[in-house]
Amino acid sequence: MEILSRILRRITQFNHFSYHPKCVRIDLTHLIFADDLLVFARGYLPSVLAVQECLKLFSDYSGLTLNPTKTNIYFAGVRNEVKALIQASSGYMEGTFPFKYLGTPLHVSRLTRDMFQPLIAKIRSKLGYWAWIIHDIEKTCRQFLWGDGSHNRMIFFRLQKMQWSKAYLFQHQSGWDIDHTASPIWNHILTIRDDFIAKVGSLDAAQALFHEWHARGKLPLAKIYNIFHGISLTLKWMKPLLDGVVTPQHAFISTLAAHGALPTTDNICTRGLVLISRCVLCYNALETHQHLFFGCPFSNIVMQGLLHWQGITRRVLSLKHELYKLALYQCKTWRKRLGCCAVAAGIYGLWHERNRRIFVGTSRSAEQILRWIKYCVCLRMYAWNKGILNYELSNVLLG
Structure with a gap:
């Protein structure tokens, strides 16, 4: 495809080629992604013949040819007699708007809401298929972090029970004093700790709240939510x-x-x-x-x-x-x-x-x-x- 792009970039060297009127200022001759190719040219026969010469040159180099049954030519503002002449010379069938490129509908005029309905329907069908998977993943994560009701596994508020982390990551330091660890996950948790301290105002206030909640044996989730989301830092x-x-x-x-x-x-x-x-x-x-x-x-x-x-x-x-x-x-x-x-x-x-x-x-x-x-x-x-x-x-x- 890189070779094809280079050939098409040199198409302007053909004396009989003319840009599409909307592509002159930016020197645009084509768009290509994987095996999808769009070529833009002025709607008259010499320009189309120049494009075909480039495609034939690419075919001679690579041995690849266009499939006429999968190739269409689209006109806008071209007289019927010119259309007929171009189709007869190129052998391509005339396509109709809108057509899709990379899954998105293209049209010569403004796209309407109805044109996007197939795309929206496809997205909705995919989301519906994945919804129950996402729900199960979130449920599993909640059970791992918060427990099944008989005990609580919230990592940040149970630092004292994680002996391996204290021995190997924290080096027996307090979770309030450690600066960083070799674990990216724990570094993220420490960032949450810093955020918590910043929101309550000071380290002493954060420790006091922690000891209060630990003494109760239950986390006040509504209060924690308000601390993180109800106070503006602006x-x-x-x-x-x-x-x-x-x-x-x-x-x-x-x-x-x-x-x-x-x-x-x-x-x-x-x-x-x-x-x-x-x-x-x-x-x-x-x-x-x-x-x-x-x-x-x-x-x-x-x-x-x-x-x-x-x-x-x-x-x-x-x-x-x-x-x-x-x-x-x-x-x-x-x-x-x-x-x-x-x-x-x-x-x-x-x-x-x-x-x-x-x-x-x-x-x-x-x-x-x-x-x-x-x-x-x-x-x-x-x-x-x-x-x-x-x-x-x-x-x-x-x-």
């Missing part, structure tokens, strides 16, 4: 970005990032615009807000370096939880403001590096970006300390 995680020491440009980008409003791949896909599919910082995963800040190994290294620079030895959290942790930070004013400024500058620096790699084609190492962020933070803190209220860190050129 106002609290916004506080670090509203601090006057944070560079306005950094605060703006960080706010968009926390709201998931930056034009990352997951956002531009919904608008029909896809420039990239994978993260240009690590090239190992699809680019989303959650990955970019700070699930990406590259961005994680940068943020881990910023934390160590501030004397913080914990692991890097998600973007919102980093901001939320700053909002609850009990320390001297200058240290908290340093943290606010550093996180915002880190988010801005990573976003700038991402755009630089896509649109400029240059890149920097994590160490170079970290040095630039530290320079920006120190410069901003110096300006704040000297009372230079109108100082704009955005004037610092990105190296």
